[in-house]
Amino acid sequence: MAQQSTVTRLPNGIRLTFIPAVKFKTISIALFIHQELAAETAGLTALLPSVLERGSRRYPDNLTLQRELENLYGAAMSADVQKKGERHLISCSLEMMHGKYVGADEEMLRRGLAIVGGVIGDPLVVNGGFKEDYVEQEKEQLARIIKGLINNKSLYAVEKCVQSMCADERFGVFKYGRLEDLAGISPASLWRYYREILFGNPVELYIVGDLEAERVEQIAREMLHFSRGAQEKSLPETAVYVEPAETRFVQERMPLSQAKLVLGYRTNIAYDDPLYFALVLYSGILGGFPHSKLFLNVREKASLAYYAYSRLAKHKGIMIVAAGIDGADYEQAREIIERQVEEMARGRISDAELENSRVGLINQLRLQEDSPYQQINRHLDGEIGGRKYSPAEMIRALEETGRDEIVAAAEKIRLDTVYLLQNEEGVQPDAR
Template identity: 45%
Template sequence: MRKRIFLIKREIKGSKFILLEEVGSLDRLFKRKTLDNGINLYIHSIDKFKTITVCAFIHQNLDKSTATRTALLPFVLKRGSHKFPSSRHISVCLEELYGADFGADIIKKGERQIIQFFIEMANPKYTASEDKILDEGLALFKDVILNPLTEGTAFKKDFVEQEKDVLKRNIEALFNDKFNYAIERCFQEMCKGEPFSVYKYGSVSDLPEIKSEDLYDFYKMVIKSRPMDIFVLGEVNEEQIYEKLNSLFSNERQEEKIASTVVVKEVEREKFVEEKQEVNQGKLSLGFRTGTRYGDEDFYALVVFNSIFGGGPHSKLFQNVREKESLAYYAFSRLEKSKGLMLASCGIDFDKLEKTIEIIKEQLNDIKEGRISDYEFESSKKSIINSYKEAEDSPAMIISLYLDGIINSVEESIQEIIEKIRNVTKEDVVKVAQKVKLDTIYFLNKK
């Protein structure tokens, strides 16, 4: 394992100290600074990309009572600000910035609901604008987040009502997307009573109660008190970026730490949940508790286990459930690494339910008993390593991986992750597999 090296440098800015911290080992990506108001700033200057990507993440504990209001905020905010009072004004500005890309959304990581804003713009060195494109892009980014368009002491009512309707349709659209609906419903049944069961966009039933005045008050509380991270990735001058963002994001804050609320439960018995709808294909989801989360010593053994189990065409689910037994139209598994869950999903004929469950359980038992071929093992590690190498070519993926690390108190580079994958043995996989327990079987059947 590489030795972790932390470099701390203190600089004078007026009467205040600015902390510059190189996060992790020498080949790690981001340097961390703290703005005067407590916002965490992560900067990685790299000439690999011809763009500059800026992301802001505002963290909130996932909670049923606030999920819908939180989900509504980014969509209302990106409708317009004081300086850019409509979507058209924002679009015109982005076009003038050589077609910059801007957006906002909600992401769910473990039991956190995170508001995300991003802007990706051309690096000024590849344009004739010098620093103008960066300054104007950052000004737009800041204005949308911190200076929303208001009417008195409320968000613009039209924006709120229109975005409530859009959010309602987005939530309802999940019902028509049977592939993802079955996965979400399995997690909901499996984690009933836990924050993780809450859908990232909240609930339609909460929308009628949300008024523009109350939502604006909620926004002010979130901006003032919730942890916020800003990432900058691209070829930039780190000190200049700090100065620009420290000046732009100078709003008064009294940050409150959000507690980790990860719920770990022992599996007492398998649950079976069946739901009937007008569908032409059965959707089977199996939820497992792995007993291992990102940050645990055996996490990367679990990553390899998941790949062997259902992580690609080399996997046991694909080869045996889909190909050999012809039981499924698709079959795969995936991890929810911040929560310690694994989900297997299949599309099957309605009369093949019992046989499919039996064969899936056999695949898990085979791994637990060490029946892992060299092909399965080596193909799994190669597939995982290639995925991480591909992530190095995507600014969004680099930032997402590092955000995962922040949430789970893990500091490691992609190269360190790859080295850990390479070091996983079959014995490690068998050992971590012993902790994997089937919790919930969810089947979407025909009426």
């Protein structure tokens, strides 16, 4: 059975969670700086990870950093932003081979933490700002990422549906911000912003591996000793409850072989709601698996799509249904999807659909324990969602949820926005 994780605070207030695990060949380190998701700061937050990675005092350029990672037996580092509900997270993670394979147990951990500590806590600062050419180059790279969303049509369609659905909410902000945010960012303003959030916002560090808790804490204290404020800012909660007045229809056209249909639903169920696990089962039965209603009816019976699924944005209480179809089949595909949602609300769920989804979800939960990253993610979800569940608690909750609760969850779900991406030849649907 898995050992207990331990949580401590470093002297500078960083919350350290250590997750002992013998089975992995690696040590995984992940640091998160929490920030609220907001249009005014999204560009600044999104730009930071790459600027930090570009240069720190210890690793002043990418070439130096990459060589250190290679010498550390091919350690992998990545700095990025994530969006979880209306939380915007800067993450800096490093995965490396465990030192036991080369007889260098602690040395490896020390060097790995030195990299994360150096990149986050000791950046390269010139004349009261980040290095100017790094900031300019990374602004250009970020602009490419923002424009590049269109290169993956499935992701693009889901993002566009969410953005139009939540146009007046913080969740509608793209995790990489907007192009127009970038021009106003200077090396000095970015540095001021970074100092402010590193000083005052919640910062968490996770370490997973075959290590001893006391030693991990001691080495983390030594390697992440930068100073921070005594008081941590508390960040606003995600707004979950929305009753759409009517269903919006949004359409976009571009030259494509396959149309993308995305339906955005409000579930009105938050992560800490007693009905949360009923919602998880609901989405599983509807479109989480190859045995689910969507796959069966849109793909296997009507032969309209290669993919058709439903997925939760669990911290926001949104459910996304998506399918890749022929534009000419739009009306039929949408009708089949909406009929499955109605069936769910009427409780027309077979025993096999319910039980297969239940054991399937339990299987997925157990599998999370085989991935250091997913273990970290589970802790992070608890932190952000305001409710921490152990794997055993989640499994029990899924086991105990019955049809009535699933129908109770279904009654709260409303279709908010329908988004269709298709080519010029596609049909002109009646806007409903």
